[in-house]
Amino acid sequence: MPLLRQLAADDFRQRLAHGKLPIRVGPYIYNVQSNLPTVAAGVATLYRDFRIADPGEFVDYNVAIVHSGLLQPIRGKAKFLFDKKSPFDIIPSGQAYAFLEWGMNWCVSVHTNEYLKLHAAAVSRGDRAIIMPGTPGAGKSTLCAALGLSGWRILSDEHAMIRPNTTQIIPLCRPVSLKNESIEVIKSFSSDAIFGPLSNETHKGVVAHMKADLQADSHDTKPLQATAMVFPRYARDEAQKLSPRRRTDSFILAAYHSFNYSLLCEAGFEAMKTLIENIDCFDLVYHDLDWAVNAVNDLPDRQSGL
Amino acid sequence: MEFASLRVNARPDCLRKVITVTMKWRVDSMGRFYDPAEDTVVYFDSHSGDTHLLSDFAAYVMQQLDDQPLTTEELVNKISPAIGSSNIPELTMAVSGVLEELVALDILKRE
Numbered sequence: 001m002p003l004l005r006q007l008a009a010d011d012f013r014q015r016l017a018h019g020k021l022p023i024r025v026g027p028y029i030y031n032v033q034s035n036l037p038t039v040a041a042g043v044a045t046l047y048r049d050f051r052i053a054d055p056g057e058f059v060d061y062n063v064a065i066v067h068s069g070l071l072q073p074i075r076g077k078a079k080f081l082f083d084k085k086s087p088f089d090i091i092p093s094g095q096a097y098a099f100l101e102w103g104m105n106w107c108v109s110v111h112t113n114e115y116l117k118l119h120a121a122a123v124s125r126g127d128r129a130i131i132m133p134g135t136p137g138a139g140k141s142t143l144c145a146a147l148g149l150s151g152w153r154i155l156s157d158e159h160a161m162i163r164p165n166t167t168q169i170i171p172l173c174r175p176v177s178l179k180n181e182s183i184e185v186i187k188s189f190s191s192d193a194i195f196g197p198l199s200n201e202t203h204k205g206v207v208a209h210m211k212a213d214l215q216a217d218s219h220d221t222k223p224l225q226a227t228a229m230v231f232p233r234y235a236r237d238e239a240q241k242l243s244p245r246r247r248t249d250s251f252i253l254a255a256y257h258s259f260n261y262s263l264l265c266e267a268g269f270e271a272m273k274t275l276i277e278n279i280d281c282f283d284l285v286y287h288d289l290d291w292a293v294n295a296v297n298d299l300p301d302r303q304s305g306l
Numbered sequence: 307m308e309f310a311s312l313r314v315n316a317r318p319d320c321l322r323k324v325i326t327v328t329m330k331w332r333v334d335s336m337g338r339f340y341d342p343a344e345d346t347v348v349y350f351d352s353h354s355g356d357t358h359l360l361s362d363f364a365a366y367v368m369q370q371l372d373d374q375p376l377t378t379e380e381l382v383n384k385i386s387p388a389i390g391s392s393n394i395p396e397l398t399m400a401v402s403g404v405l406e407e408l409v410a411l412d413i414l415k416r417e
Contacts, residue, residue: 248346252359262355266338269350269357273340 005048016040019064022053026172027221029053030104033064036078042097042196046175046211051219061107065100082107098199098207101177105158109259115161115170116271117259122155122169123147128301129169129224131160132232133257139234142182145210146289147296149190154212164271167278168223175209183208189289228299229254232284240286242295250281330417331405332375339365351413358411364404375417378402
């Protein structure tokens with residue numbers, strides 16, 4: 001399996017244009033297609049160290065962002081396709097790259113139920129992983145990016161996939177989505193941050209994705225043991241603190257942040273119970289990113305073994 | 307008019323007495339609890355699929371209904387020794403409040 005960056009430039013463009021670019025992401029294979037130059041630039045930058053799947057391997061998700069017809073390029077419109085069907089409205093071409101990433105998130109959010117899926121970032125260092133659920137705007141992606149630039153391995157910016165009745169997280173490393181002020185915050189935090197194209201005037205404002213596979217083991221597929229769940233909350237005017245959080249409250253909030261807890265019914269309850277009772281839970285209120293990274297670095301090292 | 311008014315007032319009192327004596331509380335199907343010994347308990351209602359955060363007292367009251375439906379009085383008598391409370395009126399009020407809340411959450415039923 002070659003890495004994407006090992007493809008010749010022409011080969012890469014041809015594969016992408018014709019939907020023959022199967023990229024291995026964690027346990028899944030996304031086959032990506034696009035005839036938009038901005039998407040090609042984003043994929044080439046952010047997925048350059050991802051492996052291309054072998055011919056004949058099963059593709060989990062066929063996704064495309066394309067101009068279709070003669071008028072869409074002129075009108076500056078594009079559409080997202082999943083298995084050649086369009087589940088969303090047509091979008092402005094300037095939002096194409098962000099929409100590709102959101103569409104790839106959507107594939108996992110909607111179609112994958114073999115794991116308990118939390119709307120959460122997840123990072124690891126050594127054999128210890130931390131889950132960080134958060135509502136949009138809570139600062140989880142910003143903190144995730146900063147941790148990734150500080151030696152932590154980014155397991156996911158969006159989906160913490162938990163193997164039921166264990167504390168194991170399945171790595172699903174893809175670019176980190178940053179919005180508005182967070183883009184400059186991360187650029188100031190580290191000059192090592194690599195960004196894809198800017199998507200302007202999206203429903204979330206300005207969006208840019210940061211390359212997430214920054215560690216040598218970023219593409220390992222082996223599950224990692226979660227030892228803590230941290231609920232980050234960016235608050236400019238509050239005192240910064242890392243404080244223990246009750247397990248029952250954490251259970252309810254994590255269930256609220258889950259994509260499929262309700263769908264899994266009793267199995268979801270049991271999976272969440274196993275997870276919560278075997279990890280430590282914390283609230284993290286922060287406004288200084290360096291302080292927040294240090295706080296996560298200093299989390300007590302609980303041993304989990306499920 | 308005065309006679310009629312008295313009769314109207316009398317009938318609900320009479321009915322209330324009958325209801326208090328005979329009404330029992332039941333759980334359709336006891337769900338799953340997660341109780342990490344905090345003062346709250348997570349309860350998964352397998353009947354509705356909903357998950358609730360309950361006080362540990364509410365969870366304890368519910369668990370007494372696992373075997374069979376009970377009246378409020380029977381519940382209070384069952385709970386009183388276990389929690390070491392001899393103030394029956396106060397405990398009855400607390401249990402009644404919890405039972406009403408559990409009914410409102412559709413976790414308990416009256417029968």
